[in-house]
Each structure stands twice: as C-alpha cells, then as structure tokens.
Amino acid sequence: MSKNENIVWHQASLTKxxxxxxxxxxxxxxxxxxxxxxxxxxxxxxxxxxxxxxxVRTYVLDGDNIRHGLNKDLGFNDNDRKENIRRIGEVSKLFVDSGQVVLTAFISPFQEDRAVVRELLDTGEFIEVFVKCPIEDCEKRDPKGLYVKARQGIIPEFTGISSPYEEPTEPELTIETNKYTVEECVDQVITYLKTKELI
Structure with missing residues (x-):
C-alpha cells in the first residue's frame, strides 16, 4: 500500500x-x-x-536559520542539499498560498533544484534573483570565516571551493553586490516588482 494512498487533499474555504x-x-x-x-x-x-x-506582508526564510530547525537533520552532501531546497520550496509554496511574499536566502547551488521549486508555483510566482558577486570578493568579506576553513579543508563540500555552484542561466533579476550598495540593490528589486505590478 502506498503511503499516500489514504491521504486526500482538503480544500480550504479561502483561496489564495x-x-x-x-x-x-x-x-x-x-x-x-x-x-x-x-x-x-x-x-x-x-x-x-x-x-x-x-x-506588503513578507517573511524571510534564511538558509542558516532554517538549518537550526526544519532542516537541522540535513548535512551538506548533494542529496541533503537537494532535500534542503525541496523542503524550502514546499514551505515557500505555503507562504504564497497564504497571500504573502516570501524571500528566501539560500545558496541553492544546483540549477535543477531551483527549477523544481519554480515548477511548484504558478507562472510568475517564482522570481529568481541572482546575487552575483565574484568569489574573490566573497572570500574577502567571508563574514562567517567559512572560506578560510574551506581552503584549509576543515569544511568539505563547500560551494565555490570544493563543490560547484551553477549560476542561473535566465534569472528574472541579477543584482551585482560588488558593484552596487545594499540600498541600490534593494531599489533594483523594488523597481522590478513595481514594473511587473506585483506590488
């Protein structure tokens, strides 16, 4: 017997x-x-x-914060990374259904995993924002000291060093944080949302 055989979707009284x-x-x-x-x-x-x-009603899902709770059972191998993003995708879908804007901040290194999340949502509800920054600049910032540990071999499977990062091929928006201030990057996002009449 399938584990989903006796599970039936219950239609809510309120729609998205x-x-x-x-x-x-x-x-x-x-x-x-x-x-x-x-x-x-x-x-x-x-x-x-x-x-x-x-x-505008929002909620931020942050990679580190999620791994303290919902995904604390996951590591950083490829399978766990995929499951990490799959779960976030499902949670994001719930937020969208609740009528809110959800902002996710995850490395999400694999194009395939991001595409899976996109498929969960209706057309236009998944806005991929590529936060583009050369790895040299990321290493200079290294706010958590992770690159140093990765270079020393202390952190295995670290994205950009010993594990790949697949850049988005057609993101809705690309913001270059090595060229623009935080405020300018925010303005770029807000302008995009207003242009698309999402807010």
Missing part, C-alpha cells in the same frame, strides 16, 4: 486569491541565490524592510 485581495498585493517568492558571502541575506532582509514600509 481571497488572501491576496485582503492583503492588497500579489504573493510570490523572491528566491535569492548566490555564493556564500555574496549578500543574499543582507539584501533579502533589506528588501523585506522596504516592502514592510510599503505595507
């Missing part, structure tokens, strides 16, 4: 559209992807603050 109408804005995922130290969390949180000022 009902919640969007109440919130007075669309719901979607801003998926920030990039190398460690590229500025994903910094920009995502700054965008969330700006959206808050605009009365």
């Amino acid at each position: 559209q009902d919640r969007q109408k109440l919130n007075n804005h669309q719901s979607f995922v801003l998926w920030f992807t990039g190398l460690s130290g590229s500025g994903k969390s910094t920009v995502a949180n700054a965008v969330a603050s700006k959206l808050y000022e605009l009365s």
Whole structure:
C-alpha cells in the first residue's frame, strides 16, 4: 500500500486569491541565490524592510536559520542539499498560498533544484534573483570565516571551493553586490516588482 494512498487533499474555504485581495498585493517568492558571502541575506532582509514600509506582508526564510530547525537533520552532501531546497520550496509554496511574499536566502547551488521549486508555483510566482558577486570578493568579506576553513579543508563540500555552484542561466533579476550598495540593490528589486505590478 502506498503511503499516500489514504491521504486526500482538503480544500480550504479561502483561496489564495481571497488572501491576496485582503492583503492588497500579489504573493510570490523572491528566491535569492548566490555564493556564500555574496549578500543574499543582507539584501533579502533589506528588501523585506522596504516592502514592510510599503505595507506588503513578507517573511524571510534564511538558509542558516532554517538549518537550526526544519532542516537541522540535513548535512551538506548533494542529496541533503537537494532535500534542503525541496523542503524550502514546499514551505515557500505555503507562504504564497497564504497571500504573502516570501524571500528566501539560500545558496541553492544546483540549477535543477531551483527549477523544481519554480515548477511548484504558478507562472510568475517564482522570481529568481541572482546575487552575483565574484568569489574573490566573497572570500574577502567571508563574514562567517567559512572560506578560510574551506581552503584549509576543515569544511568539505563547500560551494565555490570544493563543490560547484551553477549560476542561473535566465534569472528574472541579477543584482551585482560588488558593484552596487545594499540600498541600490534593494531599489533594483523594488523597481522590478513595481514594473511587473506585483506590488
């Protein structure tokens, strides 16, 4: 017997559209992807603050924070990385259904995994934001001291050093954090959202 055989989807009394109408804005995922130290969390949180000022309901899912709870049972091998992103994708889908904007800050190194999340959502609800920053600059910042440990072999399978990072081929938005300030990067994201009439 399949473990899903006796599970039936229960239709909610309120739809995503009902919640969007109440919130007075669309719901979607801003998926920030990039190398460690590229500025994903910094920009995502700054965008969330700006959206808050605009009365947009948001929630930030941060890679490190999620691994303290929901994904604390996962490591960093390829299979665990895939499962990490799969779970985040499902959680993001729930937030979108609730009528909110979810901002995710995950390295999410594999193109295939990001594509799987995109497929979970309706057209236009997955906005891939490539936080582009040369690895040399990420290493100079190295806010957590991870690159140093990776270079010393203390951290195995570290993205960009001993594990690959597959850059997005067609992201909705690319922000270059080595060229622009946080404020300028935030403005780029907000301008995109307004242009697409999502907020």
